[in-house]
Amino acid sequence: MVEKVKRLPRVFDYFVEKDQFAGGNTFCAGCPAELTLRTIPKVMGKDIVMLSCPCCAAPVMHGQNLGAWHKLAYYACVMTGVASSASGISRYYRKIGRDVTVVCFTGDGDASDVGFQPLSGAAERNEHIVYICYDNEGYMNTGNQRSSSTPIYAATSTTPVGKNQKGKPTVAKYLPLIMALHPVSYVATATLSHMEDYAKKLLKAKEKSKQGFAYIHVFAPCVIGFRINSDAAIQVCRMAVRTNYFPLWEMEDGVFRFTQTVGDPRPVQEYLSLCGKFSHLKEPEIAEVQKMVDERYSMLKALVEATAQKETASKT
Amino acid sequence: MRAGISRGENIKMAMKKLTYPYESCWSNADELLLYLETGTWRTSRPKVDKEKCNYCGLCALYCPPQCMIDKGDHFEPNLEFCKGCGICARECPRKAITMVREE
Amino acid sequence: MVKQMRKHETRVITGNACAAYAVRLCRPDVVALYPITPQSEVVEQLTRFKADGLLDAEMIEVEGENSAMNAVTAACVAGGRVFTATASYGLAFMYDAMMQTAGFRAPVVMVNVNREIPGIHAVSAGQQDLISVRDIGWLQIIVEDDQEIIDAIIQAYRLAEDYEIQLPVMINYDGYYLSFSAEAVKIPMIEDVDEYLSILKKQPQRLKLEPGKSMGAGSHGLLQTYTELRYKHMAAMERAKAKFDAIDKEYGDFFGRYYGGQIEEYRTDDAEIILVTSGSATGTAKTVVDAVRENGQKVGLVKIRMYRPFPRERLTKVLQDRKAIGVLDRSVGFGWNCGPMYQEIRALTPEIGKVPLMSFIDGLANMDITIPNIERMIRDIQAAAEGKPYQETTWVSLEE
Numbered sequence: 001m002v003e004k005v006k007r008l009p010r011v012f013d014y015f016v017e018k019d020q021f022a023g024g025n026t027f028c029a030g031c032p033a034e035l036t037l038r039t040i041p042k043v044m045g046k047d048i049v050m051l052s053c054p055c056c057a058a059p060v061m062h063g064q065n066l067g068a069w070h071k072l073a074y075y076a077c078v079m080t081g082v083a084s085s086a087s088g089i090s091r092y093y094r095k096i097g098r099d100v101t102v103v104c105f106t107g108d109g110d111a112s113d114v115g116f117q118p119l120s121g122a123a124e125r126n127e128h129i130v131y132i133c134y135d136n137e138g139y140m141n142t143g144n145q146r147s148s149s150t151p152i153y154a155a156t157s158t159t160p161v162g163k164n165q166k167g168k169p170t171v172a173k174y175l176p177l178i179m180a181l182h183p184v185s186y187v188a189t190a191t192l193s194h195m196e197d198y199a200k201k202l203l204k205a206k207e208k209s210k211q212g213f214a215y216i217h218v219f220a221p222c223v224i225g226f227r228i229n230s231d232a233a234i235q236v237c238r239m240a241v242r243t244n245y246f247p248l249w250e251m252e253d254g255v256f257r258f259t260q261t262v263g264d265p266r267p268v269q270e271y272l273s274l275c276g277k278f279s280h281l282k283e284p285e286i287a288e289v290q291k292m293v294d295e296r297y298s299m300l301k302a303l304v305e306a307t308a309q310k311e312t313a314s315k316t
Numbered sequence: 317m318r319a320g321i322s323r324g325e326n327i328k329m330a331m332k333k334l335t336y337p338y339e340s341c342w343s344n345a346d347e348l349l350l351y352l353e354t355g356t357w358r359t360s361r362p363k364v365d366k367e368k369c370n371y372c373g374l375c376a377l378y379c380p381p382q383c384m385i386d387k388g389d390h391f392e393p394n395l396e397f398c399k400g401c402g403i404c405a406r407e408c409p410r411k412a413i414t415m416v417r418e419e
Numbered sequence: 420m421v422k423q424m425r426k427h428e429t430r431v432i433t434g435n436a437c438a439a440y441a442v443r444l445c446r447p448d449v450v451a452l453y454p455i456t457p458q459s460e461v462v463e464q465l466t467r468f469k470a471d472g473l474l475d476a477e478m479i480e481v482e483g484e485n486s487a488m489n490a491v492t493a494a495c496v497a498g499g500r501v502f503t504a505t506a507s508y509g510l511a512f513m514y515d516a517m518m519q520t521a522g523f524r525a526p527v528v529m530v531n532v533n534r535e536i537p538g539i540h541a542v543s544a545g546q547q548d549l550i551s552v553r554d555i556g557w558l559q560i561i562v563e564d565d566q567e568i569i570d571a572i573i574q575a576y577r578l579a580e581d582y583e584i585q586l587p588v589m590i591n592y593d594g595y596y597l598s599f600s601a602e603a604v605k606i607p608m609i610e611d612v613d614e615y616l617s618i619l620k621k622q623p624q625r626l627k628l629e630p631g632k633s634m635g636a637g638s639h640g641l642l643q644t645y646t647e648l649r650y651k652h653m654a655a656m657e658r659a660k661a662k663f664d665a666i667d668k669e670y671g672d673f674f675g676r677y678y679g680g681q682i683e684e685y686r687t688d689d690a691e692i693i694l695v696t697s698g699s700a701t702g703t704a705k706t707v708v709d710a711v712r713e714n715g716q717k718v719g720l721v722k723i724r725m726y727r728p729f730p731r732e733r734l735t736k737v738l739q740d741r742k743a744i745g746v747l748d749r750s751v752g753f754g755w756n757c758g759p760m761y762q763e764i765r766a767l768t769p770e771i772g773k774v775p776l777m778s779f780i781d782g783l784a785n786m787d788i789t790i791p792n793i794e795r796m797i798r799d800i801q802a803a804a805e806g807k808p809y810q811e812t813t814w815v816s817l818e819e
Contacts, residue, residue, distance in 0.1 A: 009372065023351050023394065025354070029358070063637075063639065066344055072633065073634060074636065075497075085492065088494035088501075089628065230402055233403065234407055235406065334650070338626060341644075345635070
């Protein structure tokens, strides 16, 4: 008989509030964005004000007539207005002297494309808000269309694989680093396979949003869009981290650091082979993706090393 | 000389047919919290082997709809909402959960 | 009994500065600012007030007008009093956000300094921008001179935030003609404006976002609820008409300046022909009406002050039993080959009867609406009243 360990893992200590969302909702079975979303008020508490826009989360975040799918104070935005609306709300609460955490929750389509201008503007003004982008690498709610966070060679409904095309022809924007180059307080990448890391970052973001802009980019692979089994999302997240396809790092007041060191990164092929949307990739394309992943990682590594002195300097 | 038609009377009469309580589109979860019976979606359900389970909590951690109920020394799925995705079975380090086909 | 006139401060300032001074008096909580000609001075002056400690508001220097409108709408729904200013291109850019504001029934007050819309690039006056947003559910007021800018803005907060209304209000004034020209204006004292607006505090409070409470703004409106909400919105716009008349009278009693409410009827009592105008051209038109009256001609002028909701009842009343009516538009009504205000007044024909109704399009892109132009319009209306053939639409500056 297996000895029962009566104590839950440490990550459960981060959950200060019970789930604020209704039990059954419209997210697909196995959706990591659902896990991303439900965790937010569990870690940050239920007195936050959330904002979202049309995206995969919208059917759950927006109400329907009088009914709602969650118990949080909520403001529904147009896609072009998430970060800007959050700025207005957060400034108003600041004016009346109320300490309220304002949290934006959108997909990558909004954060990197149509809502990028207000996001960039709010970041430049270092608004006191938290912006969480769940990256499922496309416009999934409308049927898997490509966004500027869709990786190169991914098959989507607007970048299909055919005689003349091998999926998306261009490399994705690396949004977390773009945000880190704004004058913000905190930027972090997180994913669902590393829940304690994610919970820590949520808490950090809430704390840093009292001084300025906090951005978290969560890798949340869409079960339908990635063409994986409904039980595979967490595994894909884990492999994304282990191959350095999605490194876990944070930037706090100009200092970059990795929050998960990957000692011996696996070849990116092991991640790509898990996802059906990359099933058409051959050797040359895989090599190209590997090169891109390696270059991105070295850039991050260089930033970590360059800003490490800053951290040491501030500590001495 | 004919004066213009006043719309005030028409508005007063029609107001009676209005049922939604607010002037603009607000939802109120205290009045109405919506949920879907997502338990009807699944084609297989998780079965927890209590002997193998070591209460590590990973199934509850990774369950997207957060429907693993803490039973004190093991976890069990809330079958009203479990969508049957199978993440709990996949992630369980003790392989204590198996996905069993629904009848 | 002679009413004691409230104390005012007299200054010689531009129309834009008037807007800023008026907004300051209303004590907004959040102001979003983005520059665009001919409005930039409004936001510049507001930031100067803030920097000098005369305005205690959160100034958000946004990166675009779309963000400006989203930010103030959200701040308003959270419970604040807000302000922003824009013009043509900016108005176009905030279009989706403005629809959000109206749909959320957020009492946002915005100044739109009229400038021609994108398409034919023009950095010049014209009312096309306010016409382009006729149908999104905002209240629209058009003012004639700098003094009216100040008074209309204070009235706008009173109107927008009224519990029975709860609709966003746009104050329109002509770019260049009013924005950049200075007049001697009377500015009320801030304590008096506080007193004037204090009635809003005694009303029931509107719904707002409350952290910790399970209220969500912007719920999907499905089926019947959507229809009900649209109905309620339209009903509120209907109520705004009488409310605006009442507010203007109240303002007149309080501060000593009254503008006639939804429309101003200038020498219309015994008028045989009427010219309908709006905006700064009204000033010129009144001068011409006075001069023509000296010669015995019975001309009257109607100034449209509240454009949305359309002052249907009051216009119907004043336009009845006339021999001919002319409508001066500083914009075009695409698809109808006439001016847009003419088009809307033409819709009153069943009530006012079939009389010669003429559209005059003039003043586009800073082309001055001159005294000879207005004299010509009145001559044409008079000719139509006498039974002579007339053309429905006259492009005044294109005529010989």
